[in-house]
């Protein structure tokens with residue numbers, strides 16, 4: 001997990017029921033998955049050109065009236081982006097697709113077909129606060145997938161269609177680890193369903209949260225989208241839960 005930036009906004013916008021006056025600072029993560037033959041970037045963080053004055057850059061003062069952005073180190077500063085083999089976008093929001101332009105154009109991007117369509121449909125763009133400047137002019141190959149998808153054909157990395165936050169939002173399962181992305185901003189959202197007040201479809205989002213909750217209850221580690229209390233940069237454990245439990249037990253015994 002890389003932390004590539006931060007955004008600060010009204011707590012009550014990003015978790016229903018929280019105080020609208022209180023401000024909360026959220027980490028913006030990206031992930032690198034390495035196999036013997038692949039180096040895959042999952043999400044790209046903020047657009048560095050937008051960070052100082054996002055309202056002006058995107059010409060959307062409404063979206064950024066109560067939010068500020070901070071760049072940590074971009075994906076290009078934390079990685080040799082020339083060695084990437086694929087980019088997977090969980091969805092097209094500006095804190096996930098904003099860094100796409102930092103990745104060489106020879107690297108294809110993988111996204112759900114329903115998300116890509118929505119990102120090019122005027123009504124869906126307005127409804128979902130998509131900022132098309134991050135991806136509309138991008139010339140790289142776009143690999144569109146429909147629903148759950150075995151990314152490498154060997155069962156190791158599975159894209160899970162988890163719509164609701166946006167029309168074609170996807171989560172990623174790597175071994176026993178699940179990057180939930182913005183199905184819930186906070187880990188607690190899997191149980192309390194206190195989502196951001198904006199969404200493409202809150203009912204679908206509830207179903208997606210229930211799907212990830214069932215995976216968590218079955219032993220998968222589900223990483224939430226922006227939980228400041230949970231996201232920490234560094235290696236993540238994709239081992240089987242039985243291995244994790246055994247390891248925990250042995251450390252308790254020591």
Ligand SMILES: [Zn+2]
Nearest residue numbers: 093095182225
């Ligand atoms: Zn997000």
